[in-house]
Amino acid sequence: MDILLVLFGCLSLLVVHGLAQSGFISIDCGLAPGSDYTDDKTQISYTSDAEFIDTGKNCNVSGNDLSKQLMNVRSFSEGVRNCYTLKPEKGKDNNYLIRAIFMYGNYDSKNQPPVFKLYLGVDEWETVNLNFSNSNQIITKEIIHVPRTDYIDVCLVNNGSGTPFISALELRQLDNSIYNKTEPGSLLLFTRLDFGAGQGSQVRYKNDVFDRIWNSFWATPWESISAAFDSYTYSITPFKLPEIVMTTAVTPKNGSQPLRFYWDLDDPSLKYYLYMHFSEVEELQSNQFREFTIRLNNDSWLPTPVTPIRFNSITIRSLYSVSGKTMNFSLEKTDESTLPPIINALEIYMIKGLSQSTTDPDDGIFFYLMQWYYDQGTKYPKYHPPPIG
Numbered sequence: 476m477d478i479l480l481v482l483f484g485c486l487s488l489l490v491v492h493g494l495a496q497s498g499f500i501s502i503d504c505g506l507a508p509g510s511d512y513t514d515d516k517t518q519i520s521y522t523s524d525a526e527f528i529d530t531g532k533n534c535n536v537s538g539n540d541l542s543k544q545l546m547n548v549r550s551f552s553e554g555v556r557n558c559y560t561l562k563p564e565k566g567k568d569n570n571y572l573i574r575a576i577f578m579y580g581n582y583d584s585k586n587q588p589p590v591f592k593l594y595l596g597v598d599e600w601e602t603v604n605l606n607f608s609n610s611n612q613i614i615t616k617e618i619i620h621v622p623r624t625d626y627i628d629v630c631l632v633n634n635g636s637g638t639p640f641i642s643a644l645e646l647r648q649l650d651n652s653i654y655n656k657t658e659p660g661s662l663l664l665f666t667r668l669d670f671g672a673g674q675g676s677q678v679r680y681k682n683d684v685f686d687r688i689w690n691s692f693w694a695t696p697w698e699s700i701s702a703a704f705d706s707y708t709y710s711i712t713p714f715k716l717p718e719i720v721m722t723t724a725v726t727p728k729n730g731s732q733p734l735r736f737y738w739d740l741d742d743p744s745l746k747y748y749l750y751m752h753f754s755e756v757e758e759l760q761s762n763q764f765r766e767f768t769i770r771l772n773n774d775s776w777l778p779t780p781v782t783p784i785r786f787n788s789i790t791i792r793s794l795y796s797v798s799g800k801t802m803n804f805s806l807e808k809t810d811e812s813t814l815p816p817i818i819n820a821l822e823i824y825m826i827k828g829l830s831q832s833t834t835d836p837d838d839g840i841f842f843y844l845m846q847w848y849y850d851q852g853t854k855y856p857k858y859h860p861p862p863i864g
Contacts, residue, residue, distance in 0.1 A: 496520060506533070509525070534583065536580035560627070562626045569621065572646070575643075590634070595628070618663050658746070663826075666690075667687060670818050671819070682720075702756040704722070746796035750791075750821070751820075765814040768781070769804065
């Protein structure tokens with residue numbers, strides 16, 4: 476039986492952009508011991524990795540227009556397994572986003588980018604496979620993880636295909652009420668999209684208080700629309716969605732057509748969790764109404780239609796994982812709707828079984844999370860762009 480759970484909330488208005496970086500660990504790997512700095516672009520405070528690991532050596536990277544975190548690496552030519560130990564302030568049983576960043580930059584003058592394994596504790600996280608034709612390729616690996624211990628070991632493992640290295644390592648504490656799932660495992664980022672934003676733009680901290688990185692996406696069949704207002708109310712929901720992300724959206728140019736996008740998946744046995752974020756960005760007239768259904772692979776993905784709300788965000792997620800050869804989405808206006816469907820943002824994660832992971836069970840088939848906050852007068856991985864249907 477389908478169960479629809481709707482949560483409403485009302486909180487006093489908070490200005491979140493000025494909050495300190497509580498719950499952040501930001502490590503510039505290879506930075507000289509005792510050094511620290513604040514990044515000019517993001518205003519994130521980074522520190523040397525010397526306090527987190529006692530193996531490896533610091534190496535410089537040559538290049539122009541590099542962010543400071545990419546100007547050096549820590550390289551591990553000795554030992555099969557070398558580990559960073561992170562000790563988040565809140566300790567075990569909390570929700571953390573962990574991000575590892577790699578840019579080879581031919582730091583060793585060998586022109587041979589390595590292939591190596593990234594581990595979270597005793598469990599394999601992902602393979603780091605850099606592009607031989609582009610030494611300045613940046614690879615980001617991101618996972619949402621709930622540790623069973625007060626420390627988290629992030630390890631680089633030599634598998635005989637070159638010397639492991641790392642450019643930066645970041646940890647961000649998340650709200651424990653978000654990114655929950657009904658299956659054991661952690662969540663590997665597949666894609667995180669900001670629909671309707673300017674081409675090539677990227678959103679992260681300070682716009683996103685959790686420092687999630689949002690990549691813009693737009694396609695020819697779509698029209699970009701944006702809100703003619705500012706509102707901080709998006710950022711006080713548990714997902715704390717960035718205002719700059721939620722005030723842009725896309726809609727089909729042909730208003731009578733569905734809004735379609737899809738991914739072809741390499742391995743149909745892999746399981747994914749989906750998080751769609753919606754907010755009305757237009758001021759509707761009394762005779763206008765926007766409502767639409769969501770279909771996944773030609774099946775209804777949600778038991779009730781979606782009606783985006785102005786000044787507020789709605790997050791819809793799959794309670795159970797999705798798998799198959801493709802993920803084909805179609806957002807279709809209902810008969811009662813006078814306006815076409817929209818979408819503001821989308822996150823897709825792949826479930827990764829880890830021995831330290833925890834799970835948060837729920838009941839039902841779908842979870843419809845609506846965070847409703849009233850306006851109170853207040854006036855930037857790995858990126859997988861979807862093909863368009």
